[in-house]
Amino acid sequence: MISHEETMRLIALAQQGDEQACTTLIVENTPLVKSIVKRYLGKSVEYDDLLQIAHIGLLKAIKNFSAQYDVKFSTYAVPMILGELKRYMRDEGYIKVSRTVKSLAAKIMKYTEELCQKGETADVEKIARHFDTDVTEVVFALDAMRRPVSLYETTSDKEGKETALVDKLPSDEDKQMISKLILKDMLSKLTERERKLVVLRYFRDMTQWEIARKMGVSQVQISRMESKVIKKLREMYDGD
Structure with a gap:
């Protein structure tokens, strides 16, 4: 595993057209790519096809990443890879949000709301640490929250009372939204x-x-x- 400094050096070279640097970054991040692709297996789609699509997302991350984002490259790359897979799966009609992801999404909403009430903010890495999970899991959940269908589906509390996920959105919408968008390839625009x-x-x-x-x-x-x-x-x- 290469260091953050070496990763930044290779990204700079790759963005200047250095094919060897780009190849090195792809090889180093292939385990990450494969771990994400595994999420989509069992959906009547070829593994190699998914791997190819995921690598397109990785290449876009390499091309667009900037040190100004102040996040780890892997943190930035995950949603870029997911974005490519999501578009492909959506076009093929395979997209479906699991109960586990919906549950985590609801918990994240509640957690971010509590932080907002305290005047604090939560980035993806902080959320991952809080729920003792990895960044990939959090990004999946955040992505699920962005879908209208999942936002309006209801969840039940301990007393059995049903509440729509949209009702749990933090009031500090601007800050929360931008925290998500920086991982959704919006800054590149x-x-x-x-x-x-x-x-x-x-x-x-x-x-x-x-x-x-x-x-x-x-x-x-x-x-x-x-x-x-x-x-x-x-x-x-x-x-x-």
Whole structure:
């Protein structure tokens, strides 16, 4: 297993067209790819086909990853790989959310709501640690939460009372949404300046004043830019 520093070096080379660096990254991340592909076995689809589709997602992750995202490459790559598999499976009519994933999704909603009430935020890695699971499991659950059908399905509490998952969404929607979107390949559709704003504001918890000083603009400009970015992300999110 290569170090984070070596991974970053190889990504930089691969993005410059170095085929050997790209090949090394693919080989190093193949175990991750295979672990994700296993989720889709038993659905009358060829393993090799899924593996090929998953590697397309990995290649996209290598192409689009940036150190500015302030997350591990594997954390960024998982939803990219899932995205490719999801599109393929959806087109083939194989998509189905399991009860286990729905259950974890409901628990994540409750957990993030509790954190929001405390004024705290939760990224994917923090959620994974809390539930003693891996990032892949969390991303599957987050992806399930984004589907309208799963959002409106009901779950029962200890007293047998049924509540729709959508009713459990945290009130701090902007922050929660962006935490998910950064893992959903949305940042790649923003400008470099907009991506930097999102990372500094939502993942490094910098104030608008701090970001303004860092980017050499006024706080008012940052405020306007943030509003514009959130609107843009919401449109992409709703249109997915």
